[in-house]
Amino acid sequence: MSEPQLGLVQELSTDVKHRQRMTAEFRKFINGLKEGKFLATECKSCGKKFMPPRFTCPCGGKDLKWFEVNPEGTLYTWSIVHFAPEGIAKKTNVPYAVGVIEFEDNLLLTGHLKGLTSKPKVGMKVKIEPQELDSGDLAYFIKPA
């Protein structure tokens, strides 16, 4: 095991236990990744924005529009994981880092944090990039900008 294989699991995965059904909306997000885009949604009723995308709004709004998020942001918080859950430990060595990226509009997203040369620092410039895992699943990771 070399590079940690952490990320979204889709239909292509043979790991049935952790397979996610590919709903139409999730497919749209994944198709966005294929084009290198991070797609989020915005409620047309109240204007609230969602990343990961939601398809209904807690305000009751059911009409949401897609928009593309700027992949650059700052590190909101981090963790370096030394003991992985069994299902994750099968796929990756420890330790590995997890980060939360803060995009514009205060949108937050968790992801695998790669390419650190020193301890992560809250507020450091980071960006998010799409990644194809060995399984064929599309995912994304966060790295220092």
Next chain:
Amino acid sequence: MAIPKVAIVGIGHSKYGKRGKIIEEDIEGEKAAYPAVTIRELAHESYFPAIEHAGITNDDVEASVIGIAAEAFAGQGAAAALIADEVGIIGKPTMRVETACATGSTAIRTAWAQIASGQFDVMAAIGVETMTWVSTAYATELMSVAGDHRWEYPYGISFPTFYSLYAARKMAVDGLTRDQLSAVSVKSHYYGYYNKLAHLRRKVSIEDANGAVPIALPLRLYDCCLISDGAATVILANEEKAKKMSSDPLWITGLGCSSDTMRVTDRPNLTNLGGSVRAAEMAYKSSGRSAKDINVAYVHDCFSIAEIMAYEDLGFCERGQGGKWTEERGPYIDGPGVPVNVDGGLKSKGHPLGATGIGQVVDAYKQVFGTAEKQRQVPDAEVALCHNVGQHGQFVNVFILEP
């Protein structure tokens, strides 16, 4: 708004620990041995003392609620039926409830509601979990799959990782320090050492905690609660029955509950748990009490950072001051604030998921009626608060308890 009068009239609490193995202890010359057990015997160990304490028999118990957080830990489906049968509450309604680590308090809240509605007069809430027979990696897996299965778990976010995301954020925003996190564990172990029912009765120092192996940095071993086997039971009764059967009823005078977003990233901040704030507000309002009235508190310290956030969320100290309050001995019996987790908390007493929230109420009963071990007894405690959290705030229950 006052709530219907329901009281705790009987308590039972097993030894927490690695109960899959025989435990032998020698604490300050006091020797004890506990047999190896399963969920069946653990349920007996907590239930029979509880009905005996209430002065009743199975004939008086009209229904039961069983708290088991993950049946996979015991390898038993329909586990409520098994537990009710084992203790002999047969032919009467039972159900299993689950709200992750808040399962125990939800069992109490569910029994409370069934009594408050007038459907039943006397009920048992039994919480039990056997967690130590599985590997640590599998136990971590069972707790981690409760993260969002599409957006969190696949990125390797273990259960401790969620709380480490809070810890790193709180360090950056509120200036929380490594020593302050460790001070929580030092306190938990100090009181747990004197609790005969605690899992890990060992005093630790700031240096031990600071230098412990990393689990999910910034959190290290002593920041994380134990994986334990254990059971706890309370018997609940309505006002009429409680007054008849008990000379020492402990009334549930306040009750609050709330929830929060599934994903950690959908929250307005990562320096407190909104679910705790909302549940506490509801509990204080229903009891007419406030944080300054509390004499002894049990907070959900699955991680040291969780206890520090709880101090703030429950109003024991100012927002952002939880770390400082710990260093100032705010949560100590002889400190200037509110004694917190004088049973050792989840950190030292242990965290058998389904039992934990009930175990807090059992210890609150002991504190209020002055029957805890003397080294950890709060003098003249009257008003107790119990705070039990599932996941990282997706489920929260807060009880105010008074004689």
